[in-house]
Amino acid sequence: MGLAKSYQPQLHEAEIYRLWEQKAAFIPAKDGAPFSIVMPPPNANANLHIGYQLTASLEDILARYQRSLGNSVLLIPGADHAGFETQSVYEKHLASEGKSRFLYSRERLYQLIWDFVAQNRSNFETMFRRMGISCDWGKFAFTLDDKIVKRAYATFKKMWDDGLIYRGERLVNFCTFHGTAFADVEVVHREEQGSLWYIRYPLVDGSGDLVIATTRPETMLGDTAVAVHPADKRYAKFVGKTVKLPLTNREVPVIADDFVDMNFGTGAVKITPAHDPDDFEVGKRHDLPFISIITHEGKISDQAPEAYRGLKVTEARKKLVADLKRHGFLIKREVIVHNVGHCYKCDTVIEPLLKDQWFVKMQPLAERAIGILEAKNIIFYPDSKRIELLRYLKGLKDWNISRQIAWGIPIPAFRSLNDPEKWIYDERVDQEVINVNGEEYHRDPDTFDTWFSSSSWPYATLDYPNGESFKRFYPLSVMETGSDILYQWVSRMIMLGIYVTGKPPFKTVYLHGYIRSEDGSKMSKSLGNVVDPMPLIDQYGSDAVRMGVIIGQAPAANRNFDTRNIVEARNFCNKLWNIARFIANRTDSFDDRNAVMKSDSDHWIVDHYRKTKERHLKLMQDFRFSEAYDNIYHFIWNDFADWYIETSKHDVNPGLLGALLKAVLVLVHPFAPFVSETIWQSLGIERNSLLSGKTIVDLPESDKQRAKRFNEIIGLITEIRSLLKLMAVDNVKLLYSNERIVEDYATLIKRLTTISGVEKVLEGQGVAITKTRLSCWLDINDEQVANYLQRIEKEILGKQSQIRQLKARLANRDYVKKAPAELVQQSRQQLTEAKQQLKDYLAERDRFSR
RNA sequence: GGGUUGUUAGCUCAGCUGGCUAGAGCGCCUGAUUUACACUCAGGAGGUCGGGGGUUCGAGUCCCUCACAACCCACCA
Numbered sequence: 031m032g033l034a035k036s037y038q039p040q041l042h043e044a045e046i047y048r049l050w051e052q053k054a055a056f057i058p059a060k061d062g063a064p065f066s067i068v069m070p071p072p073n074a075n076a077n078l079h080i081g082y083q084l085t086a087s088l089e090d091i092l093a094r095y096q097r098s099l100g101n102s103v104l105l106i107p108g109a110d111h112a113g114f115e116t117q118s119v120y121e122k123h124l125a126s127e128g129k130s131r132f133l134y135s136r137e138r139l140y141q142l143i144w145d146f147v148a149q150n151r152s153n154f155e156t157m158f159r160r161m162g163i164s165c166d167w168g169k170f171a172f173t174l175d176d177k178i179v180k181r182a183y184a185t186f187k188k189m190w191d192d193g194l195i196y197r198g199e200r201l202v203n204f205c206t207f208h209g210t211a212f213a214d215v216e217v218v219h220r221e222e223q224g225s226l227w228y229i230r231y232p233l234v235d236g237s238g239d240l241v242i243a244t245t246r247p248e249t250m251l252g253d254t255a256v257a258v259h260p261a262d263k264r265y266a267k268f269v270g271k272t273v274k275l276p277l278t279n280r281e282v283p284v285i286a287d288d289f290v291d292m293n294f295g296t297g298a299v300k301i302t303p304a305h306d307p308d309d310f311e312v313g314k315r316h317d318l319p320f321i322s323i324i325t326h327e328g329k330i331s332d333q334a335p336e337a338y339r340g341l342k343v344t345e346a347r348k349k350l351v352a353d354l355k356r357h358g359f360l361i362k363r364e365v366i367v368h369n370v371g372h373c374y375k376c377d378t379v380i381e382p383l384l385k386d387q388w389f390v391k392m393q394p395l396a397e398r399a400i401g402i403l404e405a406k407n408i409i410f411y412p413d414s415k416r417i418e419l420l421r422y423l424k425g426l427k428d429w430n431i432s433r434q435i436a437w438g439i440p441i442p443a444f445r446s447l448n449d450p451e452k453w454i455y456d457e458r459v460d461q462e463v464i465n466v467n468g469e470e471y472h473r474d475p476d477t478f479d480t481w482f483s484s485s486s487w488p489y490a491t492l493d494y495p496n497g498e499s500f501k502r503f504y505p506l507s508v509m510e511t512g513s514d515i516l517y518q519w520v521s522r523m524i525m526l527g528i529y530v531t532g533k534p535p536f537k538t539v540y541l542h543g544y545i546r547s548e549d550g551s552k553m554s555k556s557l558g559n560v561v562d563p564m565p566l567i568d569q570y571g572s573d574a575v576r577m578g579v580i581i582g583q584a585p586a587a588n589r590n591f592d593t594r595n596i597v598e599a600r601n602f603c604n605k606l607w608n609i610a611r612f613i614a615n616r617t618d619s620f621d622d623r624n625a626v627m628k629s630d631s632d633h634w635i636v637d638h639y640r641k642t643k644e645r646h647l648k649l650m651q652d653f654r655f656s657e658a659y660d661n662i663y664h665f666i667w668n669d670f671a672d673w674y675i676e677t678s679k680h681d682v683n684p685g686l687l688g689a690l691l692k693a694v695l696v697l698v699h700p701f702a703p704f705v706s707e708t709i710w711q712s713l714g715i716e717r718n719s720l721l722s723g724k725t726i727v728d729l730p731e732s733d734k735q736r737a738k739r740f741n742e743i744i745g746l747i748t749e750i751r752s753l754l755k756l757m758a759v760d761n762v763k764l765l766y767s768n769e770r771i772v773e774d775y776a777t778l779i780k781r782l783t784t785i786s787g788v789e790k791v792l793e794g795q796g797v798a799i800t801k802t803r804l805s806c807w808l809d810i811n812d813e814q815v816a817n818y819l820q821r822i823e824k825e826i827l828g829k830q831s832q833i834r835q836l837k838a839r840l841a842n843r844d845y846v847k848k849a850p851a852e853l854v855q856q857s858r859q860q861l862t863e864a865k866q867q868l869k870d871y872l873a874e875r876d877r878f879s880r
Numbered sequence: 881g882g883g884u885u886g887u888u889a890g891c892u893c894a895g896c897u898g899g900c901u902a903g904a905g906c907g908c909c910u911g912a913u914u915u916a917c918a919c920u921c922a923g924g925a926g927g928u929c930g931g932g933g934g935u936u937c938g939a940g941u942c943c944c945u946c947a948c949a950a951c952c953c954a955c956c957a
Binding site: 215226242244309591609754758850 | 884901903906910911914916936957
């Protein structure tokens with residue numbers, strides 16, 4: 031047998047994981063209520079970070095816990111191609127070789143990235159295993175797998191047929207560096223200092239000037255109107271007239287529109303429908319021309335006067351301001367702070383540009399989701415996120431699903447060569463040109479937004495609509511993911527799930543917060559402060575890292591990374607290991623059916639086990655992982671090890687000891703799978719692995735009176751230790767009068783304290799043990815009690831104050847009338863006890879001050 | 881501009897539907913080499929639960945308000 035002196039995870043983990051796989055322990059049991067989780071797929075292009083460790087830990091804890099209830103558990107792993115994310119990583123990689131994506135065709139680029147990602151995929155499957163994830167590897171899904179792509183196409187087709195898909199030339203959020211559009215939710219807004227320029231626009235009829243204010247003077251090259259508020263008396267006379275645009279000399283109308291804020295700037299605003307979302311709407315309302323003067327490369331287009339063509343936006347702005355100044359059109363410049371949208375990846379300023387894109391009408395999808403959420407048909411942890419999501423859904427705009435990148439799922443739509451307005455749905459995306467009914471069609475070069483396909487994740491991975499998994503495991507029991515992708519992912523899974531399958535895709539959503547770096551800053555690759563769990567697993571073991579990240583983590587609350595938690599958990603693993611070592615030296619029977627309670631301490635520990643188990647069930651049911659961990663931790667360490675095992679050294683009950691070890695291992699397994707299984711295997715507790723089919727152990731009810739009796743001994747021992755320490759003495763005798771229990775436990779008391787002996791006396795002397803009800807004294811002479819008397823004084827004050835409080839409470843008629851009866855009863859009892867103790871303390875003081 | 885969440889011991893954080901003298905881990909102080917474990921054991925110090933007000937028999941917990949912090953949303957040119 032011979033377990034090593036301390037637990038060394040590195041020696042066991044790989045082997046244990048292999049064992050689980052061999053025993054097919056991760057495949058759902060045939061029997062039992064279905065429980066399912068599909069893991070959020072991490073980016074296939076990067077290593078797993080500590081945030082994913084949190085996700086995976088929580089999900090695996092749930093999965094293993096559910097198995098311990100006897101349920102049939104499906105946990106599906108996966109990986110995300112993460113379209114834009116991955117392509118931009120690859121582009122950086124290309125750039126480091128002095129290349130760019132423009133050197134390659136779309137197909138070639140796709141292939142290159144595919145190979146690039148393939149290298150990483152096996153890499154992180156290894157990481158999953160090292161984290162100990164009990165997932166069904168046969169169900170592994172990649173977001174570019176055939177079935178996922180087919181699912182995306184089927185959804186697109188259904189939407190197309192239902193009239194939810196439309197193509198439109200709209201303003202999109204365009205990153206001119208990456209050359210792709212983004213959804214609104216992907217744009218990062220940031221407050222920045224900018225300039226507000228006041229520019230004079232002369233009226234064509236020479237009747238004066240109109241002064242406008244703008245932060246983007248270069249867009250005046252694309253102005254097609256000037257707008258004022260209809261109620262603005264200052265400008266009423268100008269409405270309907272025309273002004274001459276400086277520098278371009280185009281003539282544009284002055285219009286009235288109530289979107290204008292009379293109090294901002296001059297109350298007159300230039301309208302550039304092709305480059306500003308507000309102006310776009312105004313342009314539509316007033317039927318204005320749309321002039322695109324900025325290209326997708328972020329340069330001034332050929333629609334602008336020759337002098338500016340080809341300049342970058344910032345250069346054009348400088349030149350334009352200089353020119354305006356020179357010609358006397360510039361009135362003044364103010365410094366203002368305003369919000370500017372940036373690319374979340376490269377920080378380039380997002381340009382609103384006109385572009386033909388596919389959009390999904392969100393209103394009908396959102397409405398059904400709102401209904402489900404309002405009816406609480408999906409339970410959220412925490413519930414505040416449900417409210418937040420409702421607010422978001424109620425203001426939802428249409429979703430631009432086109433992306434101008436190669437690394438993604440091609441959009442299965444083709445445009446007629448003859449009629450540019452005519453589009454057809456077709457899945458032959460491997461061809462650029464197809465023929466249908468003798469007509470030629472060209473493929474849309476764009477790909478889907480990653481979130482469009484990943485929104486089908488809950489049912490696509492289960493082989494909707496005919497797969498066995500789908501029939502058995504849909505809707506998912508739990509969707510566990512980061513609260514940061516509530517809008518991007520959770521909301522869309524709900525909407526698409528309802529739309530496609532007719533049911534919400536999951537019953538429960540558990541959202542965790544993110545882990546910040548140790549100093550409280552946000553972890554990001556660019557800051558280089560991302561924590562890699564793998565070296566931590568090397569150092570502390572997989573279980574320690576798993577428990578370390580969930581300790582003290584409330585749902586959706588962000589927390590700083592703290593190695594101390596991992597150390598705590600590592601120590602806990604070692605504690606478990608040593609408990610097992612101790613027990614293995616005393617028994618080789620681990621059958622809970624043979625457990626028989628003999629001593630008071632047996633009843634006491636079983637009583638505590640049963641309470642711990644009940645709390646465990648309740649806490650896990652409520653998704654209170656951190657508290658569940660805490661519950662088990664303190665039972666194992668403080669009750670089982672510190673008291674029961676210490677007592678066992680004196681009086682051992684091997685059968686119960688073995689049974690308790692088994693029970694404890696099953697309980698702790700979800701939190702510490704490797705060490706618990708390693709112990710299980712090393713001691714040969716059962717032939718089966720701990721993971722496969724071990725349900726939580728029930729121990730028979732204990733005798734409460736006997737358990738209580740042991741509690742008294744614990745109280746006595748604790749008080750003796752405390753008093754001896756306080757007076758800095760040892761080797762004193764414990765005196766007692768007429769206390770059978772002290773007699774019974776004399777040896778144990780001696781063993782667990784430093785007293786020299788126990789002696790029965792008729793009358794006490796020395797220091798009384800006042801915190802228990804037992805008549806006991808420590809045989810100490812008067813010179814040694816100075817510290818003790820100080821403490822007695824403190825205790826007297828404390829008791830007096832407690833008695834005052836209790837008396838006041840009980841004197842309060844409302845309290846006695848309104849508070850629950852058992853609470854009032856409890857207060858009465860407390861008062862009685864406190865009074866007795868005060869009496870004891872006073873007597874002690876009197877005795878020594880004689 | 882709107883919204884959400886925080887503010888509890890030196891540090892990092894728990895504390896569910898209001899109810900015993902508010903908890904954990906680490907750190908700190910004192911002591912212990914006892915045959916499961918120094919990744920250990922025993923004892924101890926340390927908090928007017930961000931400020932103020934309110935509801936209640938009773939508030940860390942509910943309400944209002946203020947301060948500070950973080951995050952999210954929003955088209956103010």
